[in-house]
Amino acid sequence: MRDVAIIGVSQTKFGELWDISFRDLITEAGIKAAADADIEGADLEAMYVGNMTAGLFIQQEHIASLIADHSGLTPIPCTRVEAACASGGLALRSGIMAVASGYHDVVLSAGVEKMTDVVDPTPAIATASDQEWEAQQGVTFPSLYAMMARRHMYEYGTTREQLAMFSVNNHKNGALNPLAQYPFEIGVDQVLNSTMVADPLRLLDCSPVTDGAAAVILCPAEDARKYTDTPVYVKASAQASGTIALHDRRDITTIDSTVHASRTAYDMAGLGPKDIGAVEVHDCFSINGILAIEDLGFVEKGQGGTAVEEGLISIDGEIPVNPSGGLKARGHPLGATGIAQAAEMVWQLRGDAGKRQVEGIEIGMTHNIGGTGGTAAVHIFGR
Numbered sequence: 015m016r017d018v019a020i021i022g023v024s025q026t027k028f029g030e031l032w033d034i035s036f037r038d039l040i041t042e043a044g045i046k047a048a049a050d051a052d053i054e055g056a057d058l059e060a061m062y063v064g065n066m067t068a069g070l071f072i073q074q075e076h077i078a079s080l081i082a083d084h085s086g087l088t089p090i091p092c093t094r095v096e097a098a099c100a101s102g103g104l105a106l107r108s109g110i111m112a113v114a115s116g117y118h119d120v121v122l123s124a125g126v127e128k129m130t131d132v133v134d135p136t137p138a139i140a141t142a143s144d145q146e147w148e149a150q151q152g153v154t155f156p157s158l159y160a161m162m163a164r165r166h167m168y169e170y171g172t173t174r175e176q177l178a179m180f181s182v183n184n185h186k187n188g189a190l191n192p193l194a195q196y197p198f199e200i201g202v203d204q205v206l207n208s209t210m211v212a213d214p215l216r217l218l219d220c221s222p223v224t225d226g227a228a229a230v231i232l233c234p235a236e237d238a239r240k241y242t243d244t245p246v247y248v249k250a251s252a253q254a255s256g257t258i259a260l261h262d263r264r265d266i267t268t269i270d271s272t273v274h275a276s277r278t279a280y281d282m283a284g285l286g287p288k289d290i291g292a293v294e295v296h297d298c299f300s301i302n303g304i305l306a307i308e309d310l311g312f313v314e315k316g317q318g319g320t321a322v323e324e325g326l327i328s329i330d331g332e333i334p335v336n337p338s339g340g341l342k343a344r345g346h347p348l349g350a351t352g353i354a355q356a357a358e359m360v361w362q363l364r365g366d367a368g369k370r371q372v373e374g375i376e377i378g379m380t381h382n383i384g385g386t387g388g389t390a391a392v393h394i395f396g397r
């Protein structure tokens with residue numbers, strides 16, 4: 015197996031983007047990543063694109079062909095990767111495995127979702143849950159995570175305010191990210207007084223509905239300096255599966271796929287939680303941010319809320335979480351999120367993150383979840 019490096023990254027502006035189509039979004043991300051890596055599109059040997067559900071959001075399937083065609087890159091092989099909100103993380107992993115195995119040298123891993131063209135995105139998002147046992151019974155994603163939040167509050171005394179503080183931290187960082195959907199700060203009171211979505215989760219506990227795309231360019235580590243003076247190295251790429259339905263879990267306050275994927279990643283990299291300088295976690299709802307810092311091993315189970323309240327997750331805290339603004343403030347275009355997280359970590363490790371730069375970072379982690387944890391992808395990167 016060969017070591018793999020990231021030599022170029024990009025993210026489009028995230029938001030409600032009425033004036034740009036699905037195909038133009040992903041093409042923009044690809045062109046910007048190629049320019050960042052100082053390569054031509056024709057230098058690519060393969061493309062892997064994460065997308066959850068273009069069929070439901072824009073009535074378009076066969077998007078791999080569409081993307082290769084629209085970006086003028088036929089006959090380069092392009093493959094769509096789908097694992098709900100973890101589609102991007104798995105597209106990244108597919109690209110890494112293609113380079114590591116020696117099958118391809120220069121590869122693009124990308125993600126794209128155009129969610130705002132439908133009147134109500136909730137039924138499309140709900141297809142990531144168990145259709146027979148959850149979605150068809152009227153359960154939505156906010157309500158699934160609301161059950162996890164209620165149980166966490168009951169088991170560990172996590173407070174409503176602590177959940178709010180996770181969103182507040184995200185928006186504080188997101189305010190410094192010009193590509194974020196919601197680049198403004200919010201306060202705890204605003205979260206507590208925002209519209210109720212699924213008790214106890216309110217509007218400002220929820221990631222938004224987002225259009226956007228992101229891309230990274232990969233190559234063998236030994237070739238990386240031919241393209242860039244600031245390569246970022248992939249130290250670990252891990253994936254784990256969990257039950258798709260919540261009721262099949264041994265404990266709904268732990269996402270076992272996160273635990274398994276992160277332990278595999280730590281083993282692969284020969285590192286532990288204390289070595290991680292910053293982490294981008296999958297906070298599709300504030301409770302999932304708290305579960306993530308517990309399940310990734312940064313704090314003990316049940317201590318996530320207290321850690322947030324004590325400021326451990328701020329940019330200058332013990333474990334900076336979501337310097338980009340996370341899913342809450344940067345936005346969550348489902349299939350693009352795992353790639354946008356990697357792009358943020360590359361900017362951080364290059365020292366290119368501007369006002370939201372984590373000082374002295376050497377190692378970074380990304381954590382991308384599909385559904386309520388049916389899939390988890392964890393990556394570790396180093397300078």
Ligand code: COA
Nearest residue numbers: 099136139155156196211217218220221222223298346385
């Ligand atoms: N955070 C901050 N502001 C938000 C927001 C969010 N998550 N969602 C919407 N807004 C803002 C909008 O910009 C809009 O502001 P405006 O009136 O100034 O234009 C206002 O709130 C109302 O927006 P609207 O689109 O009508 O909200 P909605 O009620 O239709 O949707 C949610 C709100 C929370 C239901 C929706 O964002 C949602 O479903 N989020 C979860 C997405 C999800 O499940 N992803 C997968 C996770 S696994």
